[in-house]
Amino acid sequence: MPLPPMPMSASTLAKIVAAIIVMIVAVVVWPFYSVPTGSRGVVTQFGKIVGIEGEGLAVLPPWQKLSNFSIRAxxxxxxxxxxxxxxxxxxxxxxxxxxxxxxxxxxxxxxxxxxxxxxxxxxxxxxxxxxxxxxxxxxxxxxxxxxxxxxxxxxxxxxxxxxxxxxxxxxxxxxxxxxSESYMHAINDKVTQEQLRLAAENKLKTVEAEQKQKVAIAEAEANARKAQADGEAYANLTIAKAQAEALRLQNAALAQNKDVLELRRIEVERTKAEKWNGALPTAVYAGAPIPFLNVTK
CATH class of the missing domain: 3.30.479.30 (Band 7 domain)
Known part of the structure; x- marks a missing residue:
């Protein structure tokens, strides 16, 4: 059979009551407060703001209260x-x-x-x-x-x-x-039309560029042909001038020296005589020269 609990002495009870009172008083009049990082402590006294505490420890009298106020984002x-x-x-x-x-x-x-x-x-x-x-x-x-x-x-x-x-x-x-949905459809249609317009303009620009390129090539070819023709004409003219000048010089030389002309004639006759085989022509045409032999030799 368990023993009945020992009655608490008056002194012990007094100590417990005293400890409880001290704890209550400590809670009520506790002077130490903590203000966390990213906050400010708003100090009020009977509802009136009397100060702002920064981060860290704050010590306040019992008649003041501290409220943490965030200044974080x-x-x-x-x-x-x-x-x-x-x-x-x-x-x-x-x-x-x-x-x-x-x-x-x-x-x-x-x-x-x-x-x-x-x-x-x-x-x-x-x-x-x-x-x-x-x-x-x-x-x-x-x-x-x-x-x-x-x-x-x-x-x-x-x-x-x-x-x-x-x-x-x-x-x-x-x-x-x-x-609105209707407006978004209108915008999409407008964007589509704009894209088509730009595509058409780009195609037109491409065609124009190709045509310009073809014209430039044709002009270059025409200029090349013209330059070639001009060159050939110039060359022919130069050759003709040179031939005319040569003929002029030759005629001038012949005119100045008739002996040279006679010498040329003799050379031609000699060449004809060397090529003759001694046979007379079978047909004589009017005005044709009649060959003869020199029998005195």
């Missing part, structure tokens, strides 16, 4: 933000905005907008407003063609807007613009 997703272009085309876009709270605006943001640094709802609302305002300045084709400028305009306007809430924009990721 946060993000806000805006799905299907709606707008309308200047030519009344409805357009949607999805964006992700990354932002953070300016360190010198922590107390203001804590007091007016958020106790933990999350301004997602404010960022989403502001982004919707900015998107509508910016897209209203562009036509639908310009919104597509000038995407980089549109993004820059949204970024600049959103920075200015969020600065009112103590936030600073880090970057904006903007996905493709989405237009």
């Amino acid at each position: 946060e993000k806000a997703d805006i799905e299907n933000a709606e707008g309308s272009t200047s030519d009344t085309q409805p357009v949607k876009v999805s964006m992700t905005v990354r932002y953070s709270i300016a360190t010198d605006r922590v107390a203001e943001v804590f007091e007016k907008y958020s106790h933990d640094g999350n301004l997602s709802s404010y960022v989403q609302t502001a982004t919707q407003e900015i998107f509508k305002a910016v897209t209203a300045k562009y036509t639908a084709p310009d919104l597509i063609a000038q995407r980089a400028k549109v993004s820059s305009d949204i970024n600049a306007a959103l920075r200015e807007k969020l600065a009112l809430y103590g936030a600073q924009v880090i970057n904006i990721d903007m996905r493709n613009f989405a237009f």
